[in-house]
Amino acid sequence: MCNSYLSIKVHIVSNEWSEKNITWNNAPSYGTEITSEDITDGMEFNIDITDHISNSSELSICILEKSPYCTYGLQSNSKEGGGYNSPKLMIQYQGISIELGLFIFSLILMVLGTIGIIHQKR
Structure with missing residues (x-):
């Protein structure tokens, strides 16, 4: 150099x-x-x-x-x-917006809650 x-x-x-x-x-x-x-x-x-x-x-x-x-x-x-x-x-990439992140998190909680309810009924 x-x-x-x-x-x-x-x-x-x-x-x-x-x-x-x-x-x-x-x-x-x-x-x-x-x-x-x-x-x-x-x-x-x-x-x-x-x-x-x-x-x-x-x-x-x-x-x-x-x-x-x-x-x-x-x-x-x-x-x-x-x-x-x-x-x-x-x-480097940009992350998702807070609104979209909260929406996805809510969907995950709903799915997990539904799975829990179905599992309890069995």
Whole structure:
């Protein structure tokens, strides 16, 4: 990495590739830039792709180094590398509303109450 910082940018790329067959020569070209960030050696960083997720089941991104380029560039473990430094996909989702939660809880209580009444009659 660099002694100070490394600037990266993240682009959306075509989903027309496969992990087993991709090479430097057949890699998809990159499209729209999603975000950019300055990172330092050993720094963990997150890429928020929320605004770019659609109804599609796939999203491909490319992480590029912006100039000025550093001697060793951006280095990362692969998923096969395992351990703490492996890339991770973190998913955050919004919970259900309080009203819906109370409705579901009420239904569960009604069902459990009905089961209890039926069980007592036997």
